[in-house]
Amino acid sequence: MPERLLDKWFDDMTVGDEEISRGRTITETDVVTWCMFTGDWFPIHSDVVYSEESMFGERLAPGLMVMAIAGGLVVPAESVAILAQYGIDRVRYPAPTFIGDTIRVRNRIARLERRDDRTGIVDLDWDVMNQNGRTTCNVLIRVLQACRPEE
Numbered sequence: 001m002p003e004r005l006l007d008k009w010f011d012d013m014t015v016g017d018e019e020i021s022r023g024r025t026i027t028e029t030d031v032v033t034w035c036m037f038t039g040d041w042f043p044i045h046s047d048v049v050y051s052e053e054s055m056f057g058e059r060l061a062p063g064l065m066v067m068a069i070a071g072g073l074v075v076p077a078e079s080v081a082i083l084a085q086y087g088i089d090r091v092r093y094p095a096p097t098f099i100g101d102t103i104r105v106r107n108r109i110a111r112l113e114r115r116d117d118r119t120g121i122v123d124l125d126w127d128v129m130n131q132n133g134r135t136t137c138n139v140l141i142r143v144l145q146a147c148r149p150e151e
Helices: 028-038 048-052 063-074
Strands: 018-020 082-092 102-114 119-129 135-146
Touching: 028 063, 063 102, 063 119, 063 135, 082 119
Parallel strands: none
Antiparallel strands: 018 102, 082 135, 102 119, 119 135
């Protein structure tokens, strides 16, 4: 299996490096569970009649949920190189994500900034795309990445 982008040490990263994540289908259970845990029962997510009468014609997945799932698709759970999320500088939702859509994330290194001898900040451009290749969420996220340890 090829090395994941965020498994690399900061010193081994290059602006422009990218990967495409595996796919994941957004389910009704995802939306209901998210609404339950967050208290976000906005009717465009939870009310079939309301959403059918909206400009979208059906329920939407909550945007923050889509962004959170994107993180799960691109951040390796057991990476020793990624240390923490440093911040989010931009989030946009140019198209809706519907229940039943399958999303993938194009994860691209947009900028590298050495912080000190042990860490650097990596700016990642996440382009969340549905099964038709349409961008439904775009995020510029910053992560704290470890430099290669000295031997």
